[in-house]
Each structure stands twice: as C-alpha cells, then as structure tokens.
Amino acid sequence: MRTRPLKVALLGCGVVGSEVARIMTTHADDLAARIGAPVELAGVAVRRPDRVRAGIPQELITTDATALVKRGDIDVVVEVIGGVEPARGLITAAFEHGASVVSANKALLAEDGAALHAAAEANGRDLYYEAAVAGAIPLIRPLRESLAGDKVNRVLGIVNGTTNFILDKMDGSGAGYSEALDEATALGYAEADPTADVEGFDAAAKAAILAGIAFHTRVRLDDVYREGMTEVTAADFASAKRMGCTIKLLAICERAADGESVTARVHPAMIPLSHPLASVRGAYNAVFVEADAAGQLMFYGPGAGGAPTASAVLGDLVAVCRNLVNGATGPGDSAYTRLPVSPMGEVVTRYHISLDVADKPGVLAQVATVFAEQGVSIDTVRQQGRDSGGGDGATAEGREGGEASLVVVTHRAPDAALAGTVEALRKLDTVRGVASIMRVEGE
C-alpha cells in the first residue's frame, strides 16, 4: 500500500457533507484498504464557519472554497454544495489544479455535464457523480459500466422522494395535495420552498443526466419535457383506483423505435398497481431500466438523505482514489452519438381523460367522433351521472338535462394527437369542461 495519503477537499458540510466527513473518519482503515492508500480530509469549505461540526478539526474549516481547490496538493474535490454557481467554477478550477472530482450536483451536471466532462478529460482527471441521481441507489455506474455492452431502450423511474412521499400519502389517506405537502414539510421530506421538487425541476435534471448516459448522447435540461404534480387531485386518485392504477411522478427516457431519436420527460402518470413502481412507498426511489439483452432491471432504495447520499459519494471517492493510485482514469463522457431529442408531441403514450359533459343522448357519439378525427383510438369509456355520487354503473346516455362525466382511456398515440383531441373536445358544446388529463404509463 502507498503511504502518502490522498488529500480530499470537501466543498459543503451540510446534511450530506457532514456525513461524508464522518464516514471518512470512522471508516478510514477500511477506505485505505479498499483504495490501496490512506485518504485524508485536507480541508472543508463552508459558508458558516462558526457552526459546530462534530468530528471535524476546526483548522480544516475554511470559507474560501476557491483557495482550497487551488491549493495544489488536493487529489480529490468532493462537491456537495449543489446549484450551478459557484459549484461550476470550483469544479473547473479543481480540474485545472490537478484534482479529480466527485459531485452530487444534479442541477450542474444536467446544465453543463458536457463541459465538465471535457474539463476532466483535458486534465486527465475523473468526474464521478453517482450521488446526483437517486441517492444511494447505484444507477449511474450500472448504466455507464454494467450495461456498457448492451443497448438501453428505456429508463422509467421515480427519482424524487419528496413528490413520491406526497403522492403516496394522497393515495393512502385520500388527502389533497396541500394537506399531503404540509405533512411532508412537517416531517422534513419537503423543503420550505418545495418548487424544485413538486414542479418536477429536480426530476427533470435527473432525467437529463440519465438519458444522456443511457443513450450515449447529449440531453440538456431544456430538452426534458416537464410537468409538476401540484395539480394532481384526490379525484385523480379515485379515477386511478377505478382503473386499477395509482399515480406517480415519473421520469421517462426513451429511445424511439427506429433508434434514431430519444425523448425525456417528467410528469405525473397513472401506472397499474401490478407494476413494481406502484408499490414504491414514501420517499423511496426506484428506477426501471430496459435493455435489449438484459431485459427489465429495477434498482430500488433511498433516493435522498444525508447518509444514503454520502454512501454514493464515498463509493465514487474510493473509485477515483483507486484510479489516482493506479495512474488511470475511469470511464469518461460517453456521449459519442448525437441523437436528436424529440419534442413531447412525438412521444407515444396513452391518456386518461375525464370530461364533464351534458347529460343527454348522443354525447358519447360526438366525443368518439372527435377522437376518430384526431386518429386516436379509444381503449375504454366509462360514463357516469354526476348525481350518482360517482359510483360506477350509472350511465349518462338517455337522461336529459344535468351533467354527467365521461372517462376515456386511449390506446397509444402521439402526445400531439392526444393534446389535439383534448383541444377539439373543449370546443364541443356538450363538453362542459375537461376535469383532468393524465398520461397512463407502465403497461
């Protein structure tokens, strides 16, 4: 074993960073044995130096992150501050000063992964970021390495624990969105400003990263279609239940059937209760990967939190340290294709549409005609009188006056055709309103 320790600079010492520092200290012997060299915490950059950080010697604490990464004796920079700046500048400086980088920064990787990979390669260093997607769940490494000899066609997963907690709560208790969000906030699963989670920005960044790696191409954050889950209602869950489904916020990355383009999107969707993703509870994450030879794989585990995220960071830290000891680098950027990212309109999916309609004969015929004109095939239709309390079996046809509801589930069609259908339905006199539209996935 080499005796000179590898020096690690830690940028950020919050929930994740403090856990990284703790494990580096308590598991120092194991880490050294696995790396083939001791590893030493050489500096910790923080914003608030006066906060007590158990187990971290005060002399390692600095507020000058830039000076730390430029010190020249740092072998690995671990970046767990998040956000685009100053993380981008610090990581770039780290490469220029000879360090490899382990990052948990999904926003930055989704925004500027290509440039960071280029900087790593130009300086002969590693950029690893397992912790950026789905916390402790090994996902980046399996996609980059285990499946490197296969052709991945689809990645479908729950990659945001906050929204899964909220949706699971709504599903289980019949609570509305606000009530479930309040509980998530009280329990620490949602941040004070939950926008990044509930509007799907967090999941979209992860989808961009996953799609890029899975399909060996470039997918930017802007390429990812994004819908949040703030408008999912208790009524949607009731509709989902009648279909034998639940509702999840999904990140879906797909290669087109002809292999010539890809899509990436984040939106709430109904999935059948029989689908393994349907039973992912609480703040857990799970990701399905479909590949030509491997078939269907699933990866499941805690998608966030200090210790799980630290586990992923430390796995990467061991890997880049081993590479440094061996004078090598791990697999770098593998975006050797330039597959176009198709817009949402070209995604082929299914819709569950709930309409408030006039309760009179002929409505179904009118509605069915609109679907036919748009080239969208109907799978099932369910009619029910509004006065019947929503129970199944009550039909609208044949009763004059009042309102009824019509629930249509389509076969697979391009999203643009489905959206066009909804647009045309809104124009029908007999359609009083479109109560909800939700995609149906996982079948």
Next chain:
Amino acid sequence: MRTRPLKVALLGCGVVGSEVARIMTTHADDLAARIGAPVELAGVAVRRPDRVRAGIPQELITTDATALVKRGDIDVVVEVIGGVEPARGLITAAFEHGASVVSANKALLAEDGAALHAAAEANGRDLYYEAAVAGAIPLIRPLRESLAGDKVNRVLGIVNGTTNFILDKMDGSGAGYSEALDEATALGYAEADPTADVEGFDAAAKAAILAGIAFHTRVRLDDVYREGMTEVTAADFASAKRMGCTIKLLAICERAADGESVTARVHPAMIPLSHPLASVRGAYNAVFVEADAAGQLMFYGPGAGGAPTASAVLGDLVAVCRNLVNGATGPGDSAYTRLPVSPMGEVVTRYHISLDVADKPGVLAQVATVFAEQGVSIDTVRQQGRDSGGGDGATAEGREGGEASLVVVTHRAPDAALAGTVEALRKLDTVRGVASIMRVEGE
C-alpha cells in the same frame, strides 16, 4: 481512438456464448466507441465444432481451447463454459499469457476465487465476473464499487431462477413440488438433472461469492450452509399463507452484530407477503443489500438466460477492454479482512414448526416447557384439531384421543437452540411427529 483491435477469445459457445458472439458482431461500432478501440472475436473454443453457429466464421472455431488461450495475441478471454475444470486451467493459462478474463463461472469463482484473483494480479490483468451471480442484474459491480465506501451488513436474495419458478408455481397453483418441477422442465426453466438448482448448490456458490465481496473477506463454498427446496410441500405453502407469508429459496449473507464474524446460508424460508422479495415472480432474481449508510437497496431482473447473461458478460468485456486501452486494471480482490465464517448453529433466525400432537389436555404446556428449557421464546402458537380439516380456530386442548396439530412460530434465537428444541420436541410422547420446520426471514 486506437485502431488495432483488441482480440477476444470466447471459450464456450452455448446459450450464453453464442449471444455474446452475436452482440459483439451486431454492436461492434457501439462497443468500439465505448471502449475507445475496436474489439474483434479472434477465436471460439467449442466441444462440438460441427454444430452450425450462425454468424461465426468457421475459421474462428476450434476445439483446442488451451491452444487458443496460449496463442499470445489474445487480449481478453471470455469464459462461459462453466464448471471447475477445464475452466480453471484455461483461465490461469490466459493470465499467464497476458490476457484479462471475463467469466460467468459461479462454481469456479466460489471454489477458487482467491487463487484466480491472485493469478490476475500477478500478471497485471483483470478478472471480472458480473455474470456469475444473478445474470443481467448489476450486483458484483455495485457491491465492489458503488458500495466501496459503505459497510454492507446483509445481502438477502433470490439468486436462482429455476427454484423461484418452481416455488412461485407451487404458491400460485397449489401444485406439489414434483408437478411444479415437471412444468419448469417442460418450459426449459429446469435442466434434465435439476440437482444443482433444487438442492441449492447453485445458490450456495453465489452466496459464497456475494459474501466474500460484500464483507471483503474469504467465504468458501464449504462455508455456506445449504438446504435445498425439494421437501417444501403444498402444506408448507398453506401454513405460510395463514401467516401472511410465502416461501422462497433465499441466499442470506450476514455480518454478525459485533462485526467480528459473518455467515452465509441458502435454504427455503417463509417471508412476509409485504416484503419486496415476496413478489418476485417466475424465474426472476432479486437481491436486497443492507448497508450502514445506504440503507436498504434492491436489485431486480432476469437472473439467467442467454441474452441477460451475455449483457453482463459484455459489460465486463467493455470494462476490461477500457482498462487495457488505459494501461490500467480495475478493482481486484478486496478480501483484506479474515473474518471467521460462523457455523449455521450461530445464525440467529426464527422457526415455523408444525407438530402432529396427541389431542389431549396439557400438550401445549409440555411443548411450551421444552421451548423454555432451550431458551427459545415463542411468538405465536396455533392449535388445530386434525379432524377439523385444518381450519383455524379448532383447538386441540380439551378433546381426548385423536391427533391435533400445533404450529409454533418462535422469536429470533440461535439456530442451534432452535434445532435443539426440535430435537427435544421429537422425544415427547405427546408429539407424534414434526411435520415441518421452516425458517422465517425478512422481518
């Protein structure tokens, strides 16, 4: 990109080997882009050279595997022949002649992994074997690399597809073992001689490999406690159902609570229906990994078959080829601890015991006394008259003559104490027989 191709020798061209050859041909451009060099099939060693192998030029076929691995121009040997010999000799010769090795050989790795790792290291080459455990499911790499900064405490999984198919069939249809085995054989899920699968030898080899990697120690095949699943009956499934459980053949590797020893075992066990492993259907595999920081992770997918196994082999092939291009080696043997492997008697588990007892007062008191004397705490007891058709609620106590059955589920206790309890129960006059004993896991 380097232009001289990396030369690959394929040992074995059966279900897996032919799929490896096919993908190497059809995906040659992708593999070259991911490796940074073209990769070329340079020779295929087979036993029956006259069999037609679509897509493989006849001049690559040889029956002399030894000459192939000693040719001197081979960069990577892919071994998919299985069994200990001649695979061991061929792999050793491959290292001595400068090749890295990708193997799918669980029997050999479990038997002699340490020596093979040493041979790889002595020659500065890689030994990768993702395909040896759980087919396409990335498991070796996540354990070796993703969790390299964490402390794994438990690996619990379904690692044999044949037995899972049989047990799933018994569970779903109420079929007996023989009937379910016949169906598995007819559908190609079981081999003509199913001994290696149904007696747990296959799973035990995988458990030895997983335990060694997870705990960074040596676990030999002989260290793994092994019970097959040929004696699981329809009655066991009925008992399991009454407890809200099903029965799976599990491979379980555990670190003792004090961290100073490990255990590895394979046996059928009842697990609660709420446990994610309970819903693993057909020939699928799934493995739970519990680590200090990561928490609970699960990996799920097809555990066998030509294409899934080939996916894992090719992932490894890309990795070792990248390493060769970079002049480096990947993570080697990491068994730097020498944790003793405790015998089965020291494993702490729970028992579900079904007794045929005399239908008279005082039996339960006698039985309970035996448990108390052995220091085993009882969780639940269910008594039922034999004449009642096994329905719940009929009690044995108070009715003279005839037989009754007594079902006892224990709390956690050392396996030796549980076995001692069963031994003592057999000696009671009032106990006519021990109908079944099964461990209860996953709670």
